[in-house]
Amino acid sequence: MRIDVVTIFPKMFAPVLNESMIKRAQAKKLVQIKIHDLRAYSLDKHRKVDDRPFGGGPGMLFRPEPIFRAVESIRSKNEKQKLKIILLTPQGKKFNQHLANRLSRTKSLLLICGHYEGVDERVRKKLVNEEVSIGDYVLTCGELPAMVLIDAVVRLIPGVLGKAESAHNESFSSRGILEYPQYTRPAVFKGMSVPKVLLSGNHNLIDGWRKKQALAVTKKKRPDLLKKEKKKR
Ligand code: ADE
Numbered sequence: 001m002r003i004d005v006v007t008i009f010p011k012m013f014a015p016v017l018n019e020s021m022i023k024r025a026q027a028k029k030l031v032q033i034k035i036h037d038l039r040a041y042s043l044d045k046h047r048k049v050d051d052r053p054f055g056g057g058p059g060m061l062f063r064p065e066p067i068f069r070a071v072e073s074i075r076s077k078n079e080k081q082k083l084k085i086i087l088l089t090p091q092g093k094k095f096n097q098h099l100a101n102r103l104s105r106t107k108s109l110l111l112i113c114g115h116y117e118g119v120d121e122r123v124r125k126k127l128v129n130e131e132v133s134i135g136d137y138v139l140t141c142g143e144l145p146a147m148v149l150i151d152a153v154v155r156l157i158p159g160v161l162g163k164a165e166s167a168h169n170e171s172f173s174s175r176g177i178l179e180y181p182q183y184t185r186p187a188v189f190k191g192m193s194v195p196k197v198l199l200s201g202n203h204n205l206i207d208g209w210r211k212k213q214a215l216a217v218t219k220k221k222r223p224d225l226l227k228k229e230k231k232k233r
Contacts, residue, residue: 002032003033003034005110008038009113016151021155021160041065059116062114062119067127085110085127086111086131086149087112087128088142089114090133092132097152100149100152104154111149134148176228180217183195
């Protein structure tokens with residue numbers, strides 16, 4: 001998979017992309033991630049990329065030309081593959097595991113990090129295939145949402161996670177409910193004991209306990225997930 005990111009804050013990405021799973025995935029050549037500085041595509045001598053909205057109003061908008069030029073340049077280097085162009089914006093479809101799964105099966109993603117009050121509408125109309133929001137709150141910029149999306153998608157690319165981690169991931173996302181409580185050593189800590197069943201060595205009992213606990217935790221913390229599961233059935 002290839003992921004291109006268009007941003008006015010290219011330096012924000014290095015600390016996240018050069019750690020942990022995402023770093024490993026790139027080292028294994030399972031994903032190639034390229035960060036592009038939007039200002040490099042500005043025609044303005046001060047590398048300006050924004051301007052005031054026609055008709056007045058507060059804030060600034062991204063001008064269309066730098067974004068079109070950036071996308072055209074990325075496309076020209078990547079002609080064989082169809083690019084899926086995503087704009088990160090609070091107006092977008094809400095990101096979830098299902099969308100992460102779908103995007104992880106794409107060959108080439110191009111993420112545009114929105115900013116200021118927004119982008120010129122012609123970018124949406126002509127370039128963008130999908131608008132994505134990471135939740136119903138407004139951040140100062142689309143860079144953190146882009147990194148959230150990259151993290152959630154990259155870990156789903158086959159080979160990125162180890163076998164044990166993938167199996168875990170599978171059980172969570174396919175069942176659509178929360179994880180059961182887990183414990184590790186010591187068996188007693190500050191007077192709190194690990195549930196006896198987990199020390200019993202009886203795997204039937206342990207499985208039964210875990211299923212019950214997972215349902216109870218989901219019912220308490222995220223009852224909405226159980227309703228969704230019922231609807232699916
Ligand atoms: N930009 C600002 N807030 C955002 C959000 N919640 N999701 C995606 N992009 C954003």
